[in-house]
Amino acid sequence: MKKLLSLLVFSGLLLISCSDDDDIIDITPMEEVPVVYTSGSADFSNYVAVGNSLTAGYSDSALFIDGQNASFPNMLASNFALVGGGDFSIPLMADNFGGATLGGQPILGNRLFLDFTSGTPTPTPVSGTGTTEISNTLSGSFNNMGVPGAKSYHLTAPGYGSVAGVALGLANPYYARFASASDATIIGDAISQNPTFFSLWIGNNDILGFATSGGDGVDQTGNFNPATYGSNDISDPNVFAGVYDGLLQALTANGAKGVVANIPDISTLPYFTTVPHNPVPLDAATANLLNGAYAAYNGGLAQLQGLGAISADELAQRTISFVAGETNAVVLIDEDLTNLTGFNPALINMRQATADDLLVFTSQTIIGTLANPADPTSIHGVAVPLADKWVLTPEEQLAVKTAQTAYNQTIEALAQQYGLAFVDAEGLMTETAENGLQLPDGSILTSTYGTGGAFSLDGVHPSPRGYAILAIFFIDAINTTYGSDLPGVNPLDYTGLYIN
Numbered sequence: 001m002k003k004l005l006s007l008l009v010f011s012g013l014l015l016i017s018c019s020d021d022d023d024i025i026d027i028t029p030m031e032e033v034p035v036v037y038t039s040g041s042a043d044f045s046n047y048v049a050v051g052n053s054l055t056a057g058y059s060d061s062a063l064f065i066d067g068q069n070a071s072f073p074n075m076l077a078s079n080f081a082l083v084g085g086g087d088f089s090i091p092l093m094a095d096n097f098g099g100a101t102l103g104g105q106p107i108l109g110n111r112l113f114l115d116f117t118s119g120t121p122t123p124t125p126v127s128g129t130g131t132t133e134i135s136n137t138l139s140g141s142f143n144n145m146g147v148p149g150a151k152s153y154h155l156t157a158p159g160y161g162s163v164a165g166v167a168l169g170l171a172n173p174y175y176a177r178f179a180s181a182s183d184a185t186i187i188g189d190a191i192s193q194n195p196t197f198f199s200l201w202i203g204n205n206d207i208l209g210f211a212t213s214g215g216d217g218v219d220q221t222g223n224f225n226p227a228t229y230g231s232n233d234i235s236d237p238n239v240f241a242g243v244y245d246g247l248l249q250a251l252t253a254n255g256a257k258g259v260v261a262n263i264p265d266i267s268t269l270p271y272f273t274t275v276p277h278n279p280v281p282l283d284a285a286t287a288n289l290l291n292g293a294y295a296a297y298n299g300g301l302a303q304l305q306g307l308g309a310i311s312a313d314e315l316a317q318r319t320i321s322f323v324a325g326e327t328n329a330v331v332l333i334d335e336d337l338t339n340l341t342g343f344n345p346a347l348i349n350m351r352q353a354t355a356d357d358l359l360v361f362t363s364q365t366i367i368g369t370l371a372n373p374a375d376p377t378s379i380h381g382v383a384v385p386l387a388d389k390w391v392l393t394p395e396e397q398l399a400v401k402t403a404q405t406a407y408n409q410t411i412e413a414l415a416q417q418y419g420l421a422f423v424d425a426e427g428l429m430t431e432t433a434e435n436g437l438q439l440p441d442g443s444i445l446t447s448t449y450g451t452g453g454a455f456s457l458d459g460v461h462p463s464p465r466g467y468a469i470l471a472i473f474f475i476d477a478i479n480t481t482y483g484s485d486l487p488g489v490n491p492l493d494y495t496g497l498y499i500n
Helices: 065-069 072-083 152-156 186-191 205-212 237-252 284-293 295-306 312-318 361-365 394-417 425-434 464-482
Strands: 047-051 100-102 105-108 112-115 122-125 144-146 197-201 257-261 280-282 325-328 331-333 350-352 421-423
Touching: 047 072, 047 186, 072 144, 072 197, 072 464, 144 186, 152 186, 152 237, 186 237, 197 237, 205 394, 237 257, 237 394, 257 394, 257 464, 280 284, 284 295, 295 312, 312 350, 394 421, 421 464, 425 464
Parallel strands: 047 144, 047 197, 197 257, 257 421
Antiparallel strands: 100 105, 112 122, 280 325, 331 350
16 A cells, blocks of 8 residues: 555656766756656546545535545546546535535535534534525536435436435435436436546445444345335345446446446444444442343343253353443344244343444444433443444344445456456555555554544545545556556645544
8 A cells, every 4th residue: 555655746856967977966957848648548538427425525424515626536537637638527516514405494414524612522513504405406417427325226216316306205415406307317417428438436325324324224135126125225236236237338338448446344434443332431339230230131141041042152142241440331232143932032132242343433422321311320322222223233244244245246347347447445445444554744544533534524435635545546547457647646635634
């Protein structure tokens, strides 16, 4: 990953030489010669980007003008312009608030910023009323066809951009603003522009809704009808493969070349790594009180194990115990282990979280709060178990990982079949999370929430600097595949976090 440094082009070098006849060192600046870049075998004259929020430039839980201009496709387009690339039009939001209305009623929230007024930096929506009205549709065609929230099969769905369908939950408000017609499709609007080059990054949302909801959805593997899927469901890998192949057939039909990217591992995102599994501080008296409260539950488990209904391992997993200290694990509902026929599931449906659990970012808003304001002992995560939606359990993680692996196998295989450039976004995100990336100034970009610089405040989408890193890797893949020599971008030209 340190090759980031070698991908950046620096100019203004001095000619330093020594003569054989004397010791004079000539540091006369070289005559400035314009750098001429080449496109190789690719034609960048009409670039169209297809995808979801990652393509649109979404960050800090919103889509807004500055973020859209800092999208990785816009960065690619600036490079393509050096070798004959044309204009790159973006369906810009009306302002930098990020919120939007439908018929004057707010339906999308404002972007986040770090609020320091409470003494502790807190992600907070910016104040003010946005001026983006979804029904004020935009005219013309747009090169950035990234639509936040879109899953793979949404790209081919007629009516996904219907303004009338937005209020019914049948259409996407972002696409409704710039769809060519109420029954248009995203891929149809993309190919109608006859692109000479394209980027396609899709599939993240086919697993992300399930993951961010703590598995509060259905793994639809084996169900080949996406019309029956819920918003938090995992898409069947065969459905994904069929849709993805169809997208590439459409995009390459007129000879266009392109670049595709695979799907990152969700466990590398700050949304799943920021909240620890054991954030509960307790003194000795409170720990003893809680242990007494759970004594009957633990005793019931022991009886079930004595009857042979559950194993000794499950008894150990389900037993709840607190100690004096700062790192007690939260209590949660988990019904994914033994299914006891003839027994009340409530007998064994609790356990304490382990390091193998991923608490979703939003769980911090409920852990430690009172389920009943009149009962000071009804603390979420302690006396009151967390609902499944706040935790992605190992079993749920496996479902996500299995689908992601299948999607990525499809993406890489089809990239080879169609002769396209391929970006290993999964590897990039993993490297960022595990080791960080060294920037040209020697600083390290990491996935640490709020301070790492790679991700925005929603914990899922990159910061502008994170998008710049992605642009570098897209350009590297394009140069390698098509023989171009595009210079890339300098990530230090982009912020790691919007201040306000």
